[in-house]
């Protein structure tokens with residue numbers, strides 16, 4: 029097996045290769061032409077190898093995706109045995125349906141390009157806490173979605189946190205809060221959130237939670253503008269919660285979201301290395317390795 033880290037996931041790729049006993053690591057060189065077009069080159073021989081590409085798709089989704097497409101095409105010509113593609117954060121996954129007439133099915137477009145480029149060599153797509161599991165269906169049974177929530181559970185268990193409660197900031201995130209709560213042996217609940225499709229404005233229903241003087245972990249898949257987390261923090265603060273920890277597999281943290289989340293009263297923001305920034309405190313490398321060894 030040969031691990032090929034793409035430009036957007038080089039460190040994660042090295043971590044994965046180091047954890048695997050029987051894998052080598054290859055190099056992809058890359059640059060951008062003066063007019064903005066992408067260029068990649070596979071520097072190692074991958075003939076007859078099971079190749080694993082690791083390339084996240086944030087920040088700069090379009091650039092990362094274009095690099096990924098070029099990498100797949102370049103590898104295909106080098107006659108590997110198979111191609112596995114790890115996309116830690118799957119861009120465009122929130123456009124998993126046509127919310128309004130005239131919109132594209134963006135997640136399906138990305139999936140089709142990946143499948144068509146990989147052809148018969150395509151072995152598996154591995155991704156993490158994808159916004160909608162429906163996207164996996166575009167890969168005809170060859171896509172795996174891994175939850176990073178167990179890593180958050182272990183992170184907090186190791187921190188020795190006590191007197192704790194887990195909260196999902198919207199109903200769809202309930203299994204995420206439950207996974208962490210099960211590891212910590214604590215209670216969990218969820219809030220009900222709606223988002224205006226045109227303005228993006230979030231409304232979260234106030235709900236009585238038993239959190240007075242309790243530490244709370246809020247768990248979600250993505251933090252984008254931070255609006256979802258800010259609403260949840262406000263509700264918790266009004267009910268006397270103690271320290272509030274904000275967890276998301278993909279902490280995109282757009283614009284001033286970090287500022288807004290801390291200003292609302294968060295004690296910490298914890299993300300993974302599906303996207304890299306100062307909140308990437310947990311590595312998903314061990315979970316990628318477990319999947320590759322199956």
Ligand code: R5P
Pocket residue numbers: 197198200201230248249250251252253254255256257
């Ligand atoms: C949406 O349902 C997702 O699970 C997240 O809650 C959402 O993407 C977060 O976005 P924002 O940070 O902009 O509120």
